[in-house]
Amino acid sequence: MSSGSTEAAPLQLAARHGLVAEPRTLTLEGDDARRALQLARSDRLSGLLAQAIDAGTLETDADTHRAIIRTWHEQLRAGVVLEALIVRASQLLTASGVDHRLTKGAAVAHLDYDYPSWRPFGDVDLVVHPDHWNRALAVLTESGYRRQAAPLPGNYDERYGKGATLTSPERLELDLHRRFAIGRFGVTSQVANVFEHTDVVELGGVKVPVLAAPDRLLHACYHAVLGGRPRLRAFRDIAQLLLVTETEWESTFERAGSWRADAVAATGIVETWRRLGLATEHPALAHARSIDVSRRDSWAIRQFAEPTSFRRQALTTIMGLPPGRIPDYLATMTKAVRRHQR
Amino acid sequence: MKWRRSPDVFWRVAPGFLVLGNLHGNTLDVTAPGDAVWALLGEAIEEDALVDQLVATFSADPTQVRTDVVKLLQDLSKAGYVQRIN
Numbered sequence: 545m546s547s548g549s550t551e552a553a554p555l556q557l558a559a560r561h562g563l564v565a566e567p568r569t570l571t572l573e574g575d576d577a578r579r580a581l582q583l584a585r586s587d588r589l590s591g592l593l594a595q596a597i598d599a600g601t602l603e604t605d606a607d608t609h610r611a612i613i614r615t616w617h618e619q620l621r622a623g624v625v626l627e628a629l630i631v632r633a634s635q636l637l638t639a640s641g642v643d644h645r646l647t648k649g650a651a652v653a654h655l656d657y658d659y660p661s662w663r664p665f666g667d668v669d670l671v672v673h674p675d676h677w678n679r680a681l682a683v684l685t686e687s688g689y690r691r692q693a694a695p696l697p698g699n700y701d702e703r704y705g706k707g708a709t710l711t712s713p714e715r716l717e718l719d720l721h722r723r724f725a726i727g728r729f730g731v732t733s734q735v736a737n738v739f740e741h742t743d744v745v746e747l748g749g750v751k752v753p754v755l756a757a758p759d760r761l762l763h764a765c766y767h768a769v770l771g772g773r774p775r776l777r778a779f780r781d782i783a784q785l786l787l788v789t790e791t792e793w794e795s796t797f798e799r800a801g802s803w804r805a806d807a808v809a810a811t812g813i814v815e816t817w818r819r820l821g822l823a824t825e826h827p828a829l830a831h832a833r834s835i836d837v838s839r840r841d842s843w844a845i846r847q848f849a850e851p852t853s854f855r856r857q858a859l860t861t862i863m864g865l866p867p868g869r870i871p872d873y874l875a876t877m878t879k880a881v882r883r884h885q886r
Numbered sequence: 887m888k889w890r891r892s893p894d895v896f897w898r899v900a901p902g903f904l905v906l907g908n909l910h911g912n913t914l915d916v917t918a919p920g921d922a923v924w925a926l927l928g929e930a931i932e933e934d935a936l937v938d939q940l941v942a943t944f945s946a947d948p949t950q951v952r953t954d955v956v957k958l959l960q961d962l963s964k965a966g967y968v969q970r971i972n
Contacts, residue, residue, distance in 0.1 A: 591900075598901065617905070620898035621915070624907035627896045631909060661898050714911055748909055749893035 551583075551776060552576045554602055556821040558589060559776035561596040562658060563787050564824055572597075572604035580604075581611055587775040588649075590616035591662040619664035626650065629716050630668050631750045633684065640683040643673035643739055646754045647721065647763050652781050654745045655754060656789045663781075667717035671755060671763075673739050677702055677722055684720075688713035696883055698876035704731055704861055724766035727860035728844040732804040738762075758795035761785040765796075765812030766805075770848040779816040786813070786828050793828035804864065807841035855881045888971040889959055890930040895967045899924060906967045914965060916958070919944065923958060930971055933959070 550556065554570040558580070572580050584590040593612045596602035604612075630650055637644045645651075649665025657663045672680045685691070689710040695701050701708060707721040723730040741756035755763060764785060768778035785791045793813075800809040813832035816822070837845075844860040858877050862870050891897075896907040904916040904924050916924070922943060926936055937952045944951070962968040 594900070613900075616900060617903050620900060620903070621905050621907075621913050624896045624898055624905050624913050625911045628907055628909050628911045659899075661900050716911075748896050 550819055550821070552579065553821070555580060555583060555589075555776065556819070558593045558596040558602055559780050560783065560820045560822060561592045561599065561601065562662075563783055563820075564822065566601040569601055569603055572602055572608060577604055577608045581608065581615070583776065584612050584615045587777045588619055588664040588666060589775075589777055590619055591664055592780070595662060616661075616664065619666070620661055622666065623650075623653070623660070623664055625714075626665065626668055626716060627747045629712055629714070629718065630670075630752055631748050633668065633670065633689075633712070633718055634752045635750065636683055636687055637670070637672075637680060640679060642676040642680045642683060644676075644680065644753065645671045645738065645742060645759075646745065646752050647671050647760060648767065648781075651743075651745065651754045651760055652764070652784065654747075655743060655757070656760070656781070656784045658788070663777075663784075667719055669719045669721060671721040671735065671738060672707075674702075674722065674736050680720060681708065684710055684718070689718065694883070696880040698879050700876055700880040703876070704858070704873070706730060724763050725770040725848070726854075727770070727847070727857045728841070728863040729766065729770060729803070729805045729808050729860075730864075731861045732864040734803060737799060737802070757785065757789055757791040758793070758799065761791045761793060761796045762799055762805075762809060765800075765809045768812045768815065769808050769845055772848060773850055774815075774819075776819060779812075779819040782812055782816040783820055783822065786816075786826060787824070793831070796828075797831065806835050807837040807845060810835035810837060811845055887933050888930045889927060889933060889936065889963075889968055890971060891924070891927045892967055892969050897924065906962070906965075908966060914962075914967065916962075920958060923955060927968060 554572045554576050557566060557570050580593055584593055590612055594616050597604060597609055630646060648669040653660040653663035653665060689712055692709045692711055706723050706726045710718045712718055723733055723735055738755055738759040743754040743756050744751050745754050764781040768774045768782060786793060797809055800806050810832040813828055817829055840863060844863055847856050847860050861873060865873055894909060898905050899921050902918040904921040905913055907913045926939055937955055941948045941951050959968060963970060
């Protein structure tokens with residue numbers, strides 16, 4: 545994964561805004577300005593770009609500045625609408641006894657960033673307790689939510705899958721996570737573990753359960769390493785959790801170790817420092833560097849570095865299964881791949 | 887008379903920008919200095935104190951500030967985003 549390219553210096557500077565003192569002002573112009581607008585929209589880097597310009601560590605022309613601010617405001621509006629969705633979905637699940645945790649964008653925006661506005665998000669992510677997976681889907685579909693894709697055959701989603709994306713009655717996106725990833729590092733995880741602890745965020749006067757900080761960090765690493773073509777924001781979340789929240793990263797590695805996913809946590813942290821151009825030393829970075837990622841795990845990770853085929857990523861699952869389960873998995877996967885290709 | 891934010895409101899602020907939302911997913915953009923008013927409504931605050939603080943912050947005409955603030959609070963109250971505490 546370390547072969548992935550880094551962004552231009554002004555974009556790195558924006559992505560690490562507020563984490564470290566910047567010794568000089570950089571200028572955002574030409575291709576970098578166009579890329580910044582792209583990242584403001586697709587990577588939701590708008591808040592950090594705007595803050596860096598406001599702080600004077602990044603300079604740009606008035607048109608680019610205006611476009612960044614306009615994008616930021618649109619994303620903040622969307623965030624307010626999504627937070628109402630979080631509350632409605634969480635209340636539905638809670639009323640039906642479905643244990644769940646808010647994670648990723650909305651969770652880190654509120655609990656890890658200095659201001660939630662710095663970290664816009666475009667969908668809602670909830671981790672569902674494995675024992676409550678089917679009930680969660682039933683409760684939500686009975687309330688008008690629709691799965692974007694039909695379940696894969698052979699009960700693939702529940703046995704090996706990452707989860708399901710639902711569309712709310714208002715056509716908003718809700719990602720239900722059964723695991724943090726498919727493949728080698730998904731099948732060895734025990735997602736029930738992350739329900740042992742909880743943080744809480746209050747949205748619209750309602751308390752919503754959130755993954756505890758060490759598990760938010762682990763999920764951020766899974767997303768950055770296995771989420772397919774990761775961009776700056778994914779790495780900023782990891783840096784934010786380590787440098788600002790001061791997450792108890794030892795617990796993250798403990799969990800990762802018990803899931804045989806040390807390589808994911810280590811790669812996520814090492815890549816964060818490289819992608820953001822951070823020079824700060826940190827014990828989590830030193831620990832991540834000390835982890836010897838095996839060639840097999842490196843190979844598995846490389847299958848996720850780009851959004852390659854579902855088949856290639858799903859095939860990495862066999863590396864995490866006991867030999868006796870592999871024939872059954874291959875039969876199930878073959879059916880799932882056929883459906884996925886339709 | 888005191889005012890405060892309604893407990894069930896969702897919001898985001900940025901310099902010169904405030905967006906409010908409710909549980910049904912409706913949103914309302916509030917122009918500046920609505921963001922400054924919102925910041926002062928974090929705790930219940932007397933209307934007079936609210937006006938005084940805004941006058942001091944913006945060095946503005948007290949009569950005009952009072953007119954604008956009362957109008958804003960009434961609009962936000964109608965939409966359910968703030969509450970009046972007698």
